[in-house]
Amino acid sequence: MNLLSTTFLAPIAFLGFLGIAVPLYLHLRHKPRATPLKFAAFEFLLRARRKQKRKLRVEQWLLMALRVAVLALLAVIFAQPFRDELFQASSSLSKRPYVVVLDNSLSMLAGKPQTYFDEAKDTLSDHLAQRERAAPTAVLLASQPESPLAALTASELAGLVPSLKVDTRRITLDAAYQKALSLLNEQGWENATIQIFSDGNRSAWVDLPSAPPDGVEVIYSSMRAQRSPLNNVGIVAVTQPRGFDRGEIDVRLRNGSEQGTEFEIRVQSDSQDLRHTLKLDAHQQTTHRFSLSDPSNRVLVQLPNDEFNLDDHYTFAPDDQKSTRVLVVDGDPSPKRQNSESYFFEHALNLHQKENQAIQVETISANGLKNRDLAQYDVVCLLNVATPPSESLNELLNDAKGLLIAMGDRIDFDSWNPVFAELGLELYENKRFPAPQPIDIRVGDHPIFASLSPADLDLYAQGVGINAFKLLSVGRSSFSIPLSLADGSPILLASERNQRRFVIWTSTLDLAWTNFALQPGYLPIVRQMLDYLTFKESQTQSVQLTVSEAMVSGLIDKLVLKQAQAGFRDLVVNGPLPGIYSHKESSEQHLVHLVIDSDELDFRPLRQNHDEGSSSAMEELGFKEFARLDLAPNLIWWLFIIVLVETLIAGRMSLLWGAR
């Protein structure tokens, strides 16, 4: 039985608590034997009693409380309480070779009021101070396993301990532990002790360490094991979703606690201050989207302070997203809006019908195309337009960045084929099926499907049934066919020519020939088509990297810090600070967001199974983690003191009350 980190070997002894009823009963029911006496001046007795009563009562209640405490303590002592405390050091530590592996990852800065890192350093200093001057000693920082501090005496190392710092990179203990073992071999140190100071998170290890060789004692000191469960909700990253509202930002959150929590997240821009209340289960991750009406230069995302503050504030610099202007030419308009050819397509592009959308859609009929300046549009979409607009055909093919043509029953073969001929295509025939035909993904890595995972793409293509389409022969054109029917008939064709892109949907984009518009894949695939037509992948945008990624790629040398994240501004750490960076000399204007590696925010503990006297995960590997501390001897002293006080008070009351 475990109670407040104290374990009881014989919890059945708690039945002894029933004995508390005895003093309670005696106190409530017992009346002292008294000689009856008729007394005339009773009124004065009553007055005297009023003055004297309180003191007597306090003493009686105190006696009762002490007697209850005596019985309760006896029950607890018989329950054999003990506590597993962190194994600190062997008795022979002063002389044995001693190698310390100190986890200096960012997650060691968790814990309040003292961080795990400071606590580990204090313990380490104490241990070093106990060692003899000549005793072989080494300290290995997890961030620099290749360069251990080994050539110094214990007292010199103790002097260095306060200056040790955490590192902003992703750090695990695996390499440092292996290095510690190899160091023992290199130095020929036998009967050595390795002590690992870690935060106790599972994420501190890539793989669980191997059991130590014979003669090597490994003490695993988990800084969190002696504390109450860690409470932390952190911001993993802030990103800007593409193709949606310009002011939208996605905040990725992670609950590092071992229990679900409800918290308030606050997003501040120049003109807005949004507060949302969220709930996250233990260790759950989620992405929460905020819509800012007027995205400003900097957006500050804040969470309430907890036991790890470094992930509670995040300053984000949104990209200045240029709107994509889309002209939709509806070749089959209808007075009933939902019967129009463009109804579903237009809604997929402009989902919320808002002004500041990243995509600005303008819908016209085929006749309205005549006097349009098509150069101002990024993409022109011709949906079921009977005849190609001959006057603006050249413009269509040369001015607009992208052209999307969707078929339909209005399409006139003779009018369109000359246009298609220029693109190397030919309209061949109308095809109709008695039952809807599924579509196949022909080119899964086509740029149209960039940023869609294969699993998502499968999901989006599922359920799409084509009843009719116009068969286009591709011939020797440059068009590729990302989506087709099972027999290879092209459904989606795409091509790039002269810095312009073309997409042809051979069926309809409304419900006339297909159920595509009602399927979950409609919106993402239409958006992807649009991104393809506007060369979205080549547009510059800010990049998000972890500190480790930036260092490994060497990019960090080309970056200049513009603004460090709030939690790091006054922090003395090794490595680049997470924050907003710009390129040092390059002409690239986009910013780089350096973030903490999300694994450092994973505060899942190494599962400890040492309840009921069994060993922990690390102890099963042969590491020494806990030392059993028997609490009964301390309680016996308390029992002695309480019995003594009870006896004194009872004696005093007996004296005051006189003989019975």
Added chain:
Amino acid sequence: MAEPQKVFLDPNVLAGIKNLMVRARTVVEGALVGEHVSPFRGGSVEFAQHRPYTPGDELRYIDWRLLARTDQLHVKQFEVTTNLRAYLLVDASGSMNYPTTGGISKYTYATILASAIAYILIQQSDAVSLCLNEKDKVKYLPPRSQVAYLKQIFQLMEQHTPSSDNDILNLVKYVQDRVNQRSLIVLFSDFFVDLDGLNQRIKYLRGRGHDVMVFQILHKDERDFPFQRFYRFMAMESNDALTADGKQIQAHYLEALKEHQQQLADIMRRSGVDFSSITTDQAPDRVLANHLNQPQRAKKLRTMY
């Protein structure tokens, strides 16, 4: 004659004397032996005028001094001759029965004092009345001055057992409604009563011109509170009970009693009442002598009668 003054009567011995008449006489003799001034002047006479002597007039009324001056015989005539009326109010409430066992009770002591005063007064031909409280009523003997009346008074006191919760205030109320002319009113009680109510009653009596004498009779247990053990104290005039440790409660009790006694003495002093607080272990003849021969009492008597 000085010897008997020093031999005080032991109340316990006195209580052994069955006959209250004998008790009263014993006390009175002890109290009045050798005193210069009689405390009461019964048979009050007041000179009215002279008139020429006529044969048959009593010779003792001839004013010899006037004869010496004028050589003529005149006799003195007196206008009124009145007797003193005294009302003895003895508290017979339950609390006066203390102690119920062992020793002389407060009530018994009160009857000794009352009977002694009645004896003195009737010997002087003054009229004496007795009032005792019973459960719901008052036992009342109207004022009479015959010597034989003493027997009735003593009998009533002897036969009565104090047990009521009817306190002295009701007795006073009873008497004040019935006494019209100025009288001597003597109260015997422990005065464990509401002092505000008592104050009003005493002021009323004094306002009506009555001479008031007050004997507060306590037991030494009540005065010293010698209880050192755990007791279940039971009220004598109600069913209330209280369990307490005598030793612990003693200081608070004495403090409360002292406060009460001070207030009582203040009330009596402000009202100009002769007040004596006595305990039942004091010799009653000495108590009576001290009380009756106070200088104030003599002065007051001269003023009144």
